[in-house]
Amino acid sequence: MAKEHSFDIVSEIDIQEVDNAIHQAVKEINNRYDFKGSKSSIERTGDDKITIISDDEYKLESVIDILKGKFIKRQLSQKVMEFGKIEKASGGTVRQVVTLVSGISSDSAKMVTKLIRDSKLKVKAQIQNEQIRVTAKSIDDLQTVIQIVKEKDFDFPVQFVNMR
Numbered sequence: 001m002a003k004e005h006s007f008d009i010v011s012e013i014d015i016q017e018v019d020n021a022i023h024q025a026v027k028e029i030n031n032r033y034d035f036k037g038s039k040s041s042i043e044r045t046g047d048d049k050i051t052i053i054s055d056d057e058y059k060l061e062s063v064i065d066i067l068k069g070k071f072i073k074r075q076l077s078q079k080v081m082e083f084g085k086i087e088k089a090s091g092g093t094v095r096q097v098v099t100l101v102s103g104i105s106s107d108s109a110k111m112v113t114k115l116i117r118d119s120k121l122k123v124k125a126q127i128q129n130e131q132i133r134v135t136a137k138s139i140d141d142l143q144t145v146i147q148i149v150k151e152k153d154f155d156f157p158v159q160f161v162n163m164r
Contacts, residue, residue: 005142006135007163008128009112009149011156013080013102019044021070028066035059039093042067050081050098053089060086060094077157101156103130108156112149119148 022042029035029042040054040063052067054060064083071078082099089095104112109132113125116134123136123145136142146160 004135004137005139005164006133007142007146008161009104009132009134010159010161011080011102011104011130012159013100014076015047017074017076018050018071018100021067021074021076022050024073025063025067025070028070029063034062039091045097048100048102050100051095052098053093053095055093057086057094060096064096079155079157104132104156104158105130108154112154112158115148115152116145119145121145 022044025042029038029040038055038059040059042050042052042063045051050067052060052063054063068078068081071081080100080102082101084097084099086094086096106127109127109130112132113127116123116125121136121141121144122138123134123141126133126135134142134145136145142163149158149160
């Protein structure tokens with residue numbers, strides 16, 4: 001029974017869920033009394049950008065809080081959001097661009113593989129583009145690796161896919 005088992009560690013974003021969170025946040029903004037007559041809006045611009053526009057910085061923070069709440073309700077990690085600078089926009093409004101970060105950077109991948117190596121388990125971790133493939137002969141070792149990676153709080157979300 002020399003069969004190898006494996007899984008991949010990835011950091012992905014479900015764009016459909018992001019769209020749903022944005023639509024729910026926009027619906028809440030349109031229904032809330034404190035946003036009546038406000039020029040607040042949220043829209044996805046491009047594959048990995050969200051543009052948030054509001055009347056002033058205080059309302060912009062409120063819109064961001066609403067969006068974060070909708071991310072939580074849809075089980076999306078807030079770690080995928082990278083906030084840009086607050087800029088002045090036309091009509092006396094302010095704008096902030098949020099970049100959605102997916103994939104594991106090479107530095108982060110090295111950090112994860114080092115964590116796996118330091119666990120002294122009989123597993124191999126290979127960096128493949130923006131994901132990490134973990135292989136072992138024992139499924140128990142792989143499950144232990146999953147627990148170790150889950151317990152460590154990285155600054156990016158991790159998912160475990162392709163368990164074979």
